[in-house]
Amino acid sequence: MSKAKLVILDCWVSPFCMRVKIALNEKGLEYEAQAEDLFGGKSELLLSSNPIYKKVPVFLHGGKPLCESIIIVNYIDETWSSPPLLPPCSYGRAQARFWADFIDKKVFDACGNIWRSKGEVPVEAKKEFIEILKQLEEALGDKDYFIGTTFGFVDIILIPLTSWFFAVEKIGGFTVEAECPKFSNWMKRCLQRESVAKVVPPPEKVYEFVLMFRKMQGID
Known part of the structure; x- marks a missing residue:
């Protein structure tokens, strides 16, 4: 699963999306950032992946969606342990x-x-x-x-x-x-x-x- 495709539903100006991309960069992971038009019309993928809040970021790992930036960064750190983002204790x-x-x-x-x-x-x-x-x-x-x-x-x-x-x-x-x-x-x-x-x-x-x-x- 850890080698599955990584996609972030993204908006360039969102600091919450930036968190996810920085965490992925720190881990040295390849990912695809798909830009969302938050004003002109959100994609079906965004609406189906985050039906509760309907907002970015959404992180798709092998097609399975995760929402909320802190939860996503935690997930990235747990799934790819090196280098660790959290302290050892x-x-x-x-x-x-x-x-x-x-x-x-x-x-x-x-x-x-x-x-x-x-x-x-x-x-x-x-x-x-x-x-x-x-x-x-x-x-x-x-x-x-x-x-x-x-x-x-x-x-x-x-x-x-x-x-x-x-x-x-x-x-x-x-x-x-x-x-x-x-x-x-x-x-x-x-x-x-x-x-x-x-x-x-x-x-x-x-x-x-x-x-x-x-x-x-x-x-x-």
Whole structure:
């Protein structure tokens, strides 16, 4: 089964899809990314593979679908054990999953509170976003990556979300580098990895998408 065809139903700007592609790249696996038109009409394959949420990413392993990016990354790590993405000890794995859960619940919503703002961005929205990054910066400490010296699970869950930070900075009128320098250095370190660099789109391109999406939503 582990040698079966690997397909991801994908959208280039989705950080949740990026997570899956980075995990596959870290494992050195060949896969096919099938682009979904999320605005013009979702494919029958997407609708049948993810009938509950009808959204990307969907990971197909030998035709069997899996949904939700954290579940998919966990599955990839369990199915292809080398190199491991999670720490070797159960406590370390639990801690990594805690931070992945924190990231999932907090970061993208906090981004949205800024880029979805009409008119001037509320001070509270910026404060909340920066406070979340400071909590993550504290968890990172002086380590190169969240798990330690090795790029792993938490980094994979978080780094794709940062592709939207440039748009958030432009709309919010601040910079992550000025507010959270250690976090900013971690971002740069991760983006230099080949597995990440070939997946994460240029921040300016994401910004253009966000501006277009704001117009579609009647925000501008």
